[in-house]
Structure formats: C-alpha cells, structure tokens
Amino acid sequence: MSSLDSDFQDAIDVIQRDADHLYHESGINHYVTLECQPPPGRQGATCYPYTPLVTSPVAMADWGETTSWPHIVPDLSLPPPGHSEPTQFYPVMQLSRSRKGRKKLRLFEYLHEALHDANMVDSIQWTDRGSGTFHFVSKNKEKLAECWGRRKGNRKTMTYQKMARALRNYSRTGEIVKVRRKLTYQFNPAILQRLGTGHLAPPAGHSVGHMPRETLGSHQHSVSADMGYYAPSGSEWQVWYGQHSSAYQAEYDLATVLTSADGSKI
C-alpha cells in the first residue's frame, strides 16, 4: 500500500473514531456512511454504505412465539430444590455499559446492525429472527469481518476467525452464544430487546438479560461491581422458559439427558 493510501486510511480512522464517539455520545446508534468505504485504489471487500437502521419492534418477531434459547437453559448444575447455596449472580446486559464512558461500538451491535442491512444479506442472515439466531454466509463472512475491522479502525485486516473469537468471548457474558450449528450464533434475548427488536421479557419483577452462570463459560472470573444483578433460582428459570415456549422444557430435558449421559456441562 502506498504511503498516500496509508495516510488516507489514517484520516478515515480518525474521522471514524470521532464520528463514533459523537454518535454514541448522544446515545444514538447511527452510523457514518463514510465508514467501511475503502480508500481509492484499496482492494478488498465491498463494504456497504450504511443503510439507516429501522428498528421498529413491529417488524421484529415476537420472542414469545418462536424463541428458543437452549444455551441458557439451566443444566444439571442447577441447585436442587431447597438447596440454599450462596446466591450466584449474573451480570445485567446493558448496551450502555456499566462502565461509564464506554461508548465504542461493540461487535454484537455491529452484527445486529448488519443483520438489518439489506446490503449485508450475502454475509450475515437471520436463521431465526424470532430466537435471535443468525448465521454467517460462508462465502462472504470474511467480507463482514473486514468491514468490522475497518469500522473499528484496525490497522490489520480483521478476519472471520478473529471476529468469531470475539464472538465466543461474548458467550462468557451471555450477550451472544454459539449455536451448535455451523457459523451460527444467537443473541441474548435481552440484547435483542435492548437493541430494539426483542419482545421477550424475563419473569415479572426481574430485569432482563441474566443468564445462568453455567452458560457463561468456565471462568467468569469477575463481574463489575457496578453492574446490576439478578440471581434466578432454578425454578424461576423453568417458569420463565415454560411461559415463553414449550420448546424450552423439551430442550431443557434434552440438555439434562445429554449432560447426564456424558457427565459434562453443555
């Protein structure tokens, strides 16, 4: 790449960062058309000019109808009835992060945005919008990753592999979990809801976005003290899932059988 291109890219990066900061500062998830457009002469993915995101809840599926969220279904590690183990806490997922001033666009926000962009359907698509399940298109997943990398202002080219790694990190917090299907992931219902699409609500009196610790990975070492928490009991989970889909129970049962069979966590 010529130095001219490099300088141009640097300028783009600066503009992007400022723009991101400006827009997120105001709490509006709007995106700059300038981003993702390759500089003159730069080869690469044909990133899309951003199409204003329409987040009308009407257009979105109802979580209560088809939602499947098997990955957060409690498994055998749930305490037995009456068990009084110390309460386990789960972080509240909030787009406006608990860390004040954290305004950077996050990957799951970008993916959500891409899912609503007609120009990106060849890279990422809903598998089941109702359940928040989406998948990458194998042929063009790298394109999406490159767009993400440029969006972040990375010097190096983002790859699907790296992007997927970041996605897997989300499984620790429950924002996005991996589905046992090729190139397929699933949004946390609360994340979808906060992004303006989901309707699924947690049990009455509880805030949204909490997942059983078992689903958060093996080492959820620390949780910010300034996050909100909700500590559902096993029975609450079952009530919740039972309310929203009978499939939950079936999947819960299946998960139970599977975990019983191999003695491992899901």
Place this chain on the structure above:
DNA sequence: TTAGATGGGATGTACA
C-alpha cells in the same frame, strides 16, 4: 485426509 470451524490461553489496548 483435509479444509474450515471452533475453543481457549496469552497478550494488547482503551478507558475509568
């Protein structure tokens, strides 16, 4: 057997 997908530890970076 192999390419692609996935998992996870180590490390880098931004921010309060």
Place this chain on the structure above:
DNA sequence: TTGTACATCCCATCTA
C-alpha cells in the same frame, strides 16, 4: 499508574 473489560493473536482440536 493501575485495574478492568474487551479485542486480537495464535495455535490446538474438532468436525463434516
């Protein structure tokens, strides 16, 4: 300056 959260790198393992 330091701690934390998150992103990225890199390599091992899994799977179709």
